[in-house]
Amino acid sequence: MLLFGRLRDVAGWRERVFEPVPARLSALKAMIRSADPALADALEGPGVQAAVDKVLARGDAALHPGAEVAFLPPMSGG
Amino acid sequence: MLLFGRLRDVAGWRERVFEPVPARLSALKAMIRSADPALADALEGPGVQAAVDKVLARGDAALHPGAEVAFLPPMSGG
Amino acid sequence: MIRLVTETFDPGAELNAFSAGRTVTGAVASFLGLARGDPSQPAALELEAYPGFTESQIAALIETAIDRFGLQDARVIHRIGPIPPGDPIVLVLTASPHRREAFEACDFLMDYLKSRAPFWKKEHGADGERWVEPTKRDLSDIQRWDAPSS
């Protein structure tokens, strides 16, 4: 699992491996909530999107073993 | 007197000195009409402007001895 | 074409390479974003990307712009990592037969890069660091392109 931008500051880490991988995004978020409620709140913040295997996830995406999940706060380039 | 763009092709020349300089733009145009009616017609064409001493002339501008008169057909840069 | 770079780049060389040999193009528009900041500071800002994902999102965006505006070509070069004041951050180049399409496509690409491309920006100010999110103006800029054209 990867965190970007301010989510990394909230969590204090950038990358972590979850074994076994939960079956769905919602299950992953529940695991995060029990471990780090502040991070779980930040993941529910406005404009935060999730990507699974580098594709934006819509709704409660299914996860396969080895899936790369990334949480993306509001983006700002240029 | 200077001609630009297609006016030069109509007249067959680019620069000519009129001595003495007529008192006004209208008098200069009358002189041109008697010498070259086709050029005079072209000077009355749509979008043709006159500049006196490198300033766009509005209306029947007065000319002084040594004035530089230029006739400018519609412009197209870039 | 999209390129992410971790070191500074040469916008002029990129413009010349993009423009070379274009005898049917007519119009090349470009936008260069520069890092604003106190020249005595080592970095004005820091940009993070999601390698692989960021490039594929921008590549798809470039394809959208090429189709939407009938471009001949478009290119984005985007710096990531810490960026010193005055350095180039982003260069967008668009080529088309007429200037209106080249300008609009360049404007469109920048609006998307500012508010929807996967970058996260931390500004280094006198009072510390802060993560930057799209401004209200960025969000209204991008909405110009969402409006149905019919």
Place this chain on the structure above:
Amino acid sequence: MIRLVTETFDPGAELNAFSAGRTVTGAVASFLGLARGDPSQPAALELEAYPGFTESQIAALIETAIDRFGLQDARVIHRIGPIPPGDPIVLVLTASPHRREAFEACDFLMDYLKSRAPFWKKEHGADGERWVEPTKRDLSDIQRWDAPSS
């Protein structure tokens, strides 16, 4: 600043020189017009200016753009004389703190250069030469800026 040149020029070097040391600028927009035409022909077009008058008209136009869009700087480099296919004809550069003003000012300057700046353009085609006057599209483009803003 306006410069008329009778030989080719280096748009990339101009962009870099214009952008150098700008730690408060943020946004540089540019437009590069290239000569379209058959690469086997010596000239695609020929541009005539009225030396002295052309520069002063464009210098006044640049001042107008700087005031109207709150620019930090603007520059126009315009080729005159015979121009081979693929060569740069015109480069417009604008610098401002925000991208919207830089884009709009660049667009405004190009629209004026196309239809109101003192240049006369002769195109060299397969069927001979012809003087080019502003197109309907050029005339409608320029009218966008004439509309009262109130």
